[in-house]
Amino acid sequence: MTAVPTAPTIRTPRTGSRTPGEGRRAALLLSPTFLVLALVILYPLISAFHQSLYSSESGLDAQGFVIEGDVFVGLGNYLEIFAGAESGRFYNALGNTTFFTFTSVALETVIGVAFAVAMNRAFRGRAFLRAAVLVPWAIPTAVSGLLWRWIFQADGIANALSGQQVLWTAEGFASQVAVITAEVWKTAPFIGLLVLAGMQIIPEEVYEAAKLDGAGAWRQFRSITLPLVKPALLVAVLFRLLDALRMFDLPFVLIGPRKSSVETLSILAWDSSNQLQYGAASAFSIVLLVYVAVIAFVFVKLLGADVAGAGEQRRLRRAAAKRGGVR
Amino acid sequence: MRRRRHSAPLLTATALLGGAALTLTGCAAGSSDESAATDELTGRGPITYVSSPDASGAAQKSIDVWNAEHPDEQVEWIELPLDADQQRQQLAQNAQIESDAYSVLNLDVVWTSEFAANRWIVPLPDDALPTDDLIPATVDAATYSDTLFAAPYYTDGALLYSRTDLLTAAGVTEPPTTWDDLRAACDKVLALPEAQGMSCYAGQFDKNEGLTVNFSEAVASAGGTLFTEDGRPDVDTPEAKAALQFLVDGFADGTIPEEAITFQEEQGRQAFQDGKLVFLRNWPYIFKSLSAEDGSSAVAGKFGVSPIPGAEEAGVSTLGGRNLAIAANAENKATALEFIQFFTGQEQEEARLELSSRAPVYGSFFEDEAVTAKYPYLPTLLTSLENAQPRPKVVKYGETTAVIQDEVYAAITGDKSVEDALADLQSELESLAG
Numbered sequence: 001m002t003a004v005p006t007a008p009t010i011r012t013p014r015t016g017s018r019t020p021g022e023g024r025r026a027a028l029l030l031s032p033t034f035l036v037l038a039l040v041i042l043y044p045l046i047s048a049f050h051q052s053l054y055s056s057e058s059g060l061d062a063q064g065f066v067i068e069g070d071v072f073v074g075l076g077n078y079l080e081i082f083a084g085a086e087s088g089r090f091y092n093a094l095g096n097t098t099f100f101t102f103t104s105v106a107l108e109t110v111i112g113v114a115f116a117v118a119m120n121r122a123f124r125g126r127a128f129l130r131a132a133v134l135v136p137w138a139i140p141t142a143v144s145g146l147l148w149r150w151i152f153q154a155d156g157i158a159n160a161l162s163g164q165q166v167l168w169t170a171e172g173f174a175s176q177v178a179v180i181t182a183e184v185w186k187t188a189p190f191i192g193l194l195v196l197a198g199m200q201i202i203p204e205e206v207y208e209a210a211k212l213d214g215a216g217a218w219r220q221f222r223s224i225t226l227p228l229v230k231p232a233l234l235v236a237v238l239f240r241l242l243d244a245l246r247m248f249d250l251p252f253v254l255i256g257p258r259k260s261s262v263e264t265l266s267i268l269a270w271d272s273s274n275q276l277q278y279g280a281a282s283a284f285s286i287v288l289l290v291y292v293a294v295i296a297f298v299f300v301k302l303l304g305a306d307v308a309g310a311g312e313q314r315r316l317r318r319a320a321a322k323r324g325g326v327r
Numbered sequence: 328m329r330r331r332r333h334s335a336p337l338l339t340a341t342a343l344l345g346g347a348a349l350t351l352t353g354c355a356a357g358s359s360d361e362s363a364a365t366d367e368l369t370g371r372g373p374i375t376y377v378s379s380p381d382a383s384g385a386a387q388k389s390i391d392v393w394n395a396e397h398p399d400e401q402v403e404w405i406e407l408p409l410d411a412d413q414q415r416q417q418l419a420q421n422a423q424i425e426s427d428a429y430s431v432l433n434l435d436v437v438w439t440s441e442f443a444a445n446r447w448i449v450p451l452p453d454d455a456l457p458t459d460d461l462i463p464a465t466v467d468a469a470t471y472s473d474t475l476f477a478a479p480y481y482t483d484g485a486l487l488y489s490r491t492d493l494l495t496a497a498g499v500t501e502p503p504t505t506w507d508d509l510r511a512a513c514d515k516v517l518a519l520p521e522a523q524g525m526s527c528y529a530g531q532f533d534k535n536e537g538l539t540v541n542f543s544e545a546v547a548s549a550g551g552t553l554f555t556e557d558g559r560p561d562v563d564t565p566e567a568k569a570a571l572q573f574l575v576d577g578f579a580d581g582t583i584p585e586e587a588i589t590f591q592e593e594q595g596r597q598a599f600q601d602g603k604l605v606f607l608r609n610w611p612y613i614f615k616s617l618s619a620e621d622g623s624s625a626v627a628g629k630f631g632v633s634p635i636p637g638a639e640e641a642g643v644s645t646l647g648g649r650n651l652a653i654a655a656n657a658e659n660k661a662t663a664l665e666f667i668q669f670f671t672g673q674e675q676e677e678a679r680l681e682l683s684s685r686a687p688v689y690g691s692f693f694e695d696e697a698v699t700a701k702y703p704y705l706p707t708l709l710t711s712l713e714n715a716q717p718r719p720k721v722v723k724y725g726e727t728t729a730v731i732q733d734e735v736y737a738a739i740t741g742d743k744s745v746e747d748a749l750a751d752l753q754s755e756l757e758s759l760a761g
Contacts, residue, residue, distance in 0.1 A: 064558075064722075153589060154594070155597075165585065167585065169589045275726050276416075
């Protein structure tokens with residue numbers, strides 16, 4: 001999760017068309033990569049989808065022993081998810097997942113950008129602040145879940161400081177607030193650091209020119225900083241979106257499994273597999289996968305997040321064309 | 328992937344791979360209902376012992392003794408995660424893929440039925456264990472379908488911890504035997520000036536296994552059961568209503584403090600240890616930290632234990648603890664059986680009590696004076712265990728405990744009425760039973 005594709009990778013300039021042999025050689029050279037990809041991505045995917053078409057059937061014989069076998073149910077598991085008796089639980093989890101994702105990503109984007117702006121200034125102890133900001137991100141989520149559980153428990157610091165008796169780790173809105181707080185605390189630094197990286201390549205002269213033109217701090221931020229860090233910011237937000245959609249450990253550790261106000265799709269999938277219903281669990285995972293893919297697609301299309309560096313390439317090409325014209 | 332033309336052979340290759348994957352999983356899915364040969368436990372040689380971590384090191388000591396005596400039949404310890412759900416999942420998965428990697432399984436008493444019904448573990452010979460010396464409830468918890476499937480390893484029962492100093496100050500001499508006694512005692516204690524800010528009673532009411540334990544205990548203590556003798560769910564009864572009502576009323580009138588809805592074992596222990604509770608239902612393991620003399624416990628020397636109270640008479644504890652069983656796919660089952668006999672034998676249980684304070688399964692220990700001098704709660708625990716009830720003995724234990732937690736939690740948080748919660752629970756348990 002640390003490699004961030006903000007800077008374009010170095011490309012060798014392509015001149016003229018390739019020879020026919022070149023393409024074949026490229027395919028040959030790349031085939032081990034594709035083979036590995038097929039093994040580690042395609043195989044589990046197909047296997048999960050296949051599994052999701054089965055349901056474990058179990059009955060008991062006269063002595064009380066399980067007669068088992070997997071039966072092919074086609075899309076039955078999916079039907080069960082969307083329209084079955086337990087579908088309420090699915091829609092609730094879908095709602096929670098969406099709610100957590102959008103609230104926490106929105107909050108951490110705002111806070112992260114604010115962090116970045118603060119850290120981009122030259123001041124004493126800047127290096128220390130940067131290192132300190134990274135700490136929440138560096139702590140494993142399960143550990144920070146425990147940490148926040150301790151803060152939010154009935155006689156914890158949160159209640160002691162506020163003087164209120166809020167039962168954060170029981171059910172309800174308070175537990176959602178607890179999860180979002182912990183999530184934002186943990187991941188705002190991630191956005192902050194990516195945005196900071198984006199800010200540092202903005203030349204100082206641009207700001208000086210803006211100052212001469214009489215632009216205030218807010219105007220500079222809106223007209224210079226924000227547009228120029230947009231590619232980095234969008235990639236950061238996309239990463240966070242994808243990450244938050246499969247949120248599992250934080251609500252699981254902080255509040256506990258099967259609490260309906262914080263149950264996410266991942267927890268639902270875990271719960272099914274824990275009951276040894278691998279068919280239903282696979283179906284949940286596939287549904288989650290599709291949901292994540294749809295959100296990512298919409299995000300990339302709507303906001304034009306430059307994930308693959310395609311825009312960079314276009315710009316280079318345009319620049320090259322212009323140079324050619326001048327010559 | 329931009330240049331599709333050249334990746335055609337690759338696609339074919341991946342499709343083939345995918346096809347192979349389908350065939351593989353297809354095979355795995357269809358072929359697991361052959362029953363293992365269960366009658367003969369044969370084969371000698373190295374085996375594995377698969378268990379939860381043991382911080383006390385006591386189990387490892389026993390294994391070392393065995394290994395020193397049996398150079399050709401070494402036991403290797405495979406340690407599972409601490410979380411019980413993960414342990415169960417790992418054990419079940421290993422059984423489903425029919426691996427022979429696990430020989431002797433350390434099972435929570437509530438999993439034994441599930442593992443036996445799925446034939447993941449094998450029955451033990453009738454004469455394998457000195458069952459007459461064992462506490463009957465522990466033998467019952469290791470039995471499924473009238474057959475002994477596992478050896479009781481250690482046992483656990485509920486205790487009522489009470490603040491004897493405050494009770495004495497309030498003029499209450501006897502620990503409460505019924506819920507009414509408990510409330511009456513609380514009324515007197517909480518009127519004392521030194522009991523300011525305290526609450527009456529707590530158990531484990533967070534939505535996890537502890538809630539199932541506390542609820543089934545309350546039902547049994549009101550004279551009911553969750554399942555009939557032949558395994559049909561039976562929770563829409565006056566006894567279950569009385570039990571759930573006791574918990575709901577407790578939360579409503581403040582007998583049980585509001586925050587107890589977030590209590591698992593440790594939070595309750597902390598509250599009692601900090602002197603915030605008059606009574607606490609918990610397991611014996613907390614006895615040690617409550618009596619700590621290093622200043623960490625505000626109640627050291629000020630508390631006592633008694634059996635948990637019930638509706639009309641003394642309550643009925645839920646049975647906790649662990650069993651050892653032999654995996655159906657294991658090799659060297661003869662060694663495995665012998666190891667189990669050695670490991671759960673009187674000598675090793677006695678040696679381990681010293682280190683781990685896990686309650687042994689032999690009744691005689693609990694009356695041994697040298698032992699009870701050191702562990703004063705043991706006689707009370709024996710009383711608790713003698714009429715303890717196992718948690719529901721059902722095959723789909725995971726799903727059963729989940730629906731129990733859902734409905735009971737809904738009732739005690741006020742989302743559902745007691746009647747609705749029990750009626751829903753009954754119908755959900757019926758649909759699980761199939």
